[in-house]
Amino acid sequence: MEYVSPEGLRLDGRRPMEMRQLRAEIGTVAKADGSAVFEMGNTKVIAAVYGPREVQNRSQQISDQALVRCEYSMANFSTGDRLRKPKGDRRSTEISLVIRQTMEACILTHLMPRSQIDIFVQVLQADGGTRSACINAATLALADAGIPMRDIVTSCSAGYLNSAPLLDLNYIEDSAGGPDVTVAILPKLDKVTLLQMDAKLPVDIFENVMGLAIEGCKAVSNYIKEVLLGNTKQLEYRRGL
Amino acid sequence: MVGLSVGEKHFIQGGIAQDLRSDGRKRLTYRPIYVETGVIPQAHGSARVRLGATDVIASVKAELGKPSALQSDKGKIAIYVDCSPTAAPVFEGRGGEELSTELSIALQRCLLGGKSGAGAGIDPSSLVVVEGKVCWDLYIDGLVISSDGNLLDALAAAIKAALSNTGIPKVDLAAETTGDEQPEVNISDEEFLQFDTSGIPVIVTLTRVGRHYIVDATSEEESQMSSAVSISVNRKGHICGLTKRGGAGLDPSIILDMISVAKHVSEQLTIKLDSEIAAAEASEEES
Numbered sequence: 001m002e003y004v005s006p007e008g009l010r011l012d013g014r015r016p017m018e019m020r021q022l023r024a025e026i027g028t029v030a031k032a033d034g035s036a037v038f039e040m041g042n043t044k045v046i047a048a049v050y051g052p053r054e055v056q057n058r059s060q061q062i063s064d065q066a067l068v069r070c071e072y073s074m075a076n077f078s079t080g081d082r083l084r085k086p087k088g089d090r091r092s093t094e095i096s097l098v099i100r101q102t103m104e105a106c107i108l109t110h111l112m113p114r115s116q117i118d119i120f121v122q123v124l125q126a127d128g129g130t131r132s133a134c135i136n137a138a139t140l141a142l143a144d145a146g147i148p149m150r151d152i153v154t155s156c157s158a159g160y161l162n163s164a165p166l167l168d169l170n171y172i173e174d175s176a177g178g179p180d181v182t183v184a185i186l187p188k189l190d191k192v193t194l195l196q197m198d199a200k201l202p203v204d205i206f207e208n209v210m211g212l213a214i215e216g217c218k219a220v221s222n223y224i225k226e227v228l229l230g231n232t233k234q235l236e237y238r239r240g241l
Numbered sequence: 242m243v244g245l246s247v248g249e250k251h252f253i254q255g256g257i258a259q260d261l262r263s264d265g266r267k268r269l270t271y272r273p274i275y276v277e278t279g280v281i282p283q284a285h286g287s288a289r290v291r292l293g294a295t296d297v298i299a300s301v302k303a304e305l306g307k308p309s310a311l312q313s314d315k316g317k318i319a320i321y322v323d324c325s326p327t328a329a330p331v332f333e334g335r336g337g338e339e340l341s342t343e344l345s346i347a348l349q350r351c352l353l354g355g356k357s358g359a360g361a362g363i364d365p366s367s368l369v370v371v372e373g374k375v376c377w378d379l380y381i382d383g384l385v386i387s388s389d390g391n392l393l394d395a396l397a398a399a400i401k402a403a404l405s406n407t408g409i410p411k412v413d414l415a416a417e418t419t420g421d422e423q424p425e426v427n428i429s430d431e432e433f434l435q436f437d438t439s440g441i442p443v444i445v446t447l448t449r450v451g452r453h454y455i456v457d458a459t460s461e462e463e464s465q466m467s468s469a470v471s472i473s474v475n476r477k478g479h480i481c482g483l484t485k486r487g488g489a490g491l492d493p494s495i496i497l498d499m500i501s502v503a504k505h506v507s508e509q510l511t512i513k514l515d516s517e518i519a520a521a522e523a524s525e526e527e528s
Contacts, residue, residue, distance in 0.1 A: 029327055029387040030294035042282065046386060048327035056330075071326050071333055076382040077284050077300035120326040120333070122386070124298070125283060 003161040003173055011172055012041075019156070019168045019216060024136075024227045026144045034145025038137035041170060042127035047137035049145040051117035066112035070100035072134060074123040080171075095131055098194065102155070102184050103138055105193045108148040117147060128174040129157050131182050135194070136220055143228055152224055153193060155184035156216030158209045160201060165209045167216050181206070183213040187221040245464060253465055257450050263461070264293075269506055271457045274398065276517040278406040279525045286407025288521070290399040293459065294389035299381060299399035301407045305426065306378040308369065316368020316376040320348045320383070322396060328388040337385075343486075344383070347393055351444050351473035351482035352400065362441035362481070363404065370412050371424055377409060390460040393471050397444035402518045404441060406525075408433030442475040442482070443510050445503040449491070454499060456506055470499050474507035 004010055014020070020041030029035035032048035039045075055061040072095040076083050103119060119141065121134040135155035142149060159169045161178045174180055179201045184194035192214070201209065245253075256262045266272070272293035281287035284300040308315060322344040324337030331337070352362045368377040381403070383396045411432035414424055448458040448469040455462065463469075468487030475481055480500065485491070491499075 029296065031329070031387050031389060032327065035327070046325075046327055050330050073325060075298075075300075075325070075384050076321060076323060076380075077281055077287070077302060077384075080283060082302050082304070082380050082382070118326075118330050118333070120330075122325045122327050122384075124384075125281060 001176070003176060004164045004166070010166065012170060016164045016166050017212065017215075019219060020170070022220065022223050024140055024224065026140055026227065026231045032141075032145075034141045034143070034147070036137050036140035036144055038133050038140060040129055040133045040136075040168065042125055043129055043133045043170075044123075044125040045130065045133045045137045046122045046124060047134065047141040048120045048122075049117065049138075049141040049147065050120075051145070052112045052115040052147065053117075055114065055116045060116075061114055064113050065109035066107065066114075067116045068100055068104045068107060068109065068119070069116065070096045070103065070119040070121070070138075072096040072099060072121050072123070074126065074130075078123045078126045095134065098131065098196070099134055099138055102135055102153055102194045103142065106139075106149045106151055106153045106186060107142065108150060111148050117142075126171070128169050128171040129182075131155065131196075132157050132168075132184075132220075135184050136224065140224060140227065144231070151186040151188045152221060152228075153184050153186060154217045154221040154224060155182065155194065156213050156220055157182040158213035158216060160205060160209050165205070165212050167212050179206075179209070181209050181213050183210060183217055185214055185217045185221075187218055245461065249461075250465060253462055254451050257453050257455055257462070262455065264459070266457075268453060268455045269502065271506075271510060271513070274513060274517055276398070276402050276514070276521040278402055278518070278521040285409060286403045286405075288399050288402035288406055288518075290395050290402060292389075292391060292395045292398075292457065294387055295391060295395045296385075296387035297392065297395045297399045298384045298386060299396065299403040300384075301403050302380045302382070303377045303407075303409050304380065305370070305375060305412075305428075308373060308376040312365075313373035314369055315365040316378065318353055318363060318365060318368070318379040318381065320352065320381045320400070321345055322348065322383040322385070324385045324388070328385045332385075344392060344396060347471060347484045348383070348396060348400065348444075350484060351393075351471065352397065352441065354481065362401075362475070363436055363438075364440075367436070368409075370426065371414065374424055375412075375426060388460065390458045390463045391446060394444050394446050394457065397442075397473065398514055401438060401441045401443065401514065402521065404436055405438040405518055406522065407436055409436075410434075439476055442473040443507050443514060444471050444473045444482075445507050445510065446471040447499045447503055449487075449489075454502075470496065470503075472500055472503040472507075474504055476511055478504055478508070480504075 023039040025037045034049040132155040179199040275291040277289040286301040324332040411429040447454045467489035471484045473482040
């Protein structure tokens with residue numbers, strides 16, 4: 001199957017180096033301490049953060065840093081065919097773990113000893129790149145909750161199909177069987193915190209694809225900063241400052 | 242679930258006794274209701290309903306299936322509710338399962354009528370394509386995103402809105418088949434059939450706190466309830482289903498009184514919901 005046409009257009013009409021449209025909204029879950037919706041094209045996720053608060057399970061308490069927990073869940077209606085058993089399968093356990101580790105790397109956990117931070121991400125629509133969208137949503141929700149962080153984490157994926165590196169794969173491109181490189185970076189510190197790839201790829205091409213994904217992360221980080229700034233300005237205005 | 246001090250409890254109970262609740266409402270006033278349709282483009286129909294800080298999404302997906310042997314002239318409809326952990330940390334893992342099941346069963350009872358499908362909000366025989374062979378299976382999924390009490394009423398409203406947003410693809414038979422063969426069908430991707438949603442009831446939950454009862458309780462008020470009765474009423478004012486929750490007993494005469502109050506409240510709610518759904522659909526078409 002042809003994923004990039006001779007004119008250099010992808011199935012959904014994007015250029016190989018083009019991202020899907022991003023949209024973010026802060027404060028969508030009224031009861032949570034911090035929350036955000038993040039959309040990358042048709043992929044849509046909600047993240048909610050509760051905490052820092054008292055540790056619910058005493059045996060998990062850490063005396064010199066905060067406990068970070070994460071749960072990833074997919075809505076029954078999030079995929080093309082209806083999901084039957086959405087809770088607690090291996091894929092969601094793995095993604096929960098990945099998100100937890102990525103977010104833990106940027107939260108200043110030593111400032112909040114003996115406390116717990118819960119991150120819940122809920123996928124409303126899955127169209128490829130849920131992992132990245134979840135990390136971006138979680139970053140926004142953590143920022144909304146006012147949790148101290150080293151830097152914001154942003155994530156983006158890239159792949160390689162029809163001998164062309166492609167940025168931000170959608171579901172059809174993702175299931176084509178080619179490699180899928182997911183990267184998360186701390187843009188200010190210029191560090192990679194998450195790197196995952198499936199399928200095989202020559203080293204020189206991998207370098208290209210990873211470079212492309214990192215560029216994608218930087219673009220996401222610019223957008224996230226814009227959203228956060230807009231949100232802060234609005235809060236400032238509401239307070240009458 | 243909700244940690245309240247003695248003073249706060251007194252304040253809530255006292256407010257309800259004086260017909261002035263903590264958020265300034267009267268006992269029988271709903272919070273403002275906001276409806277948004279078409280939020281899940283992948284589904285056949287979807288809607289998001291917000292009732293104060295309560296926020297739910299309902300989606301409708303239709304799949305072609307085979308009708309059951311006992312009821313060959315009827316399609317199948319199922320309602321599932323899921324409580325997302327984003328709504329409250331207690332729903333983490335399997336924590337939300339009990340509440341999810343309770344809500345699913347209550348909604349099924351209130352909206353789908355009896356086992357035979359009699360008295361259902363949607364006519365199951367309208368889902369049949371070929372009698373005994375092909376029918377549409379309708380899966381209605383509710384998702385609780387944020388919870389601030391009165392989930393049942395919000396979910397019922399969301400399902401009503403999602404169903405009026407639903408378009409089922411028109412199905413043509415490809416060729417005449419005989420005997421036991423499964424007929425081949427063509428699913429049209431241009432023509433869609435709409436449901437008649439005027440018969441779908443609304444659910445009004447009356448929560449009893451102290452000696453009075455209130456509608457649309459917040460989670461703080463729900464924590465003070467002794468019992469609650471959910472009554473589903475359709476446009477004609479007929480009662481389609483009834484569920485009582487909570488331990489404390491109710492005097493039968495009070496239940497009858499509650500039903501007549503629910504009937505009265507449901508009239509206003511139906512009108513309000515209809516206008517909100519119409520407005521949501523109009524704004525969806527514009528964009």
